[in-house]
Amino acid sequence: ETGVTQSPTHLIKTRGQQVTLRCSSQSGHNTVSWYQQALGQGPQFIFQYYREEENGRGNFPPRFSGLQFPNYSSELNVNALELDDSALYLCASSPTSGRNTGELFFGEGSRLTVL
């Protein structure tokens, strides 16, 4: 157990809809990163939040957005869903800022299927 919880664990949406995924970070961790992992592929970095501000972003369009709250929990929002958005979405928390300074503790992921 990493202490990182994600919800929902599974969900099904249709093209064009919007989705919100949630993540509670491990106690004491102020940094949250989100990853997209398509079937059979490695995780792809979406963005990172540090103390409620976006602190780095991967190659994802603006319809992927996020929030971090004062308690360091986080949300990933995806608008105008496309079929290719079907993936496992992973949240990882770490105790320090920067994408390479802290050890990452992953949640179990949210499996999104877009029909």
Add this chain to the structure above:
Amino acid sequence: KNQVEQSPQSLIILEGKNCTLQCNYTVSPFSNLRWYKQDTGRGPVSLTIMTFSENTKSNGRYTATLDADTKQSSLHITASQLSDSASYICVVSGAGNNRKLIWGLGTSLAVNP
């Protein structure tokens, strides 16, 4: 170009046997190298993190080695168990103005009885 290459892509071994997974990288400057274990459909779990000054690090039956000069790492699994069946992913952290995580594609390990 920042790259992390893992081999083999997949591996099948019998329970109780040992195996070694390889990771070569071209990330520079280098900060640290991590090995993760990922069960199918679940989040990755960290096995080891090594900086350039560390040559070897163990976590139970898992032993990682790092040669920062040749930019190579290996993950050795001793006395494999059925629960070791998973994907093993090598991740390299850059440093300085190259501060990002570069993920390998992983090695899929199947341990058969």
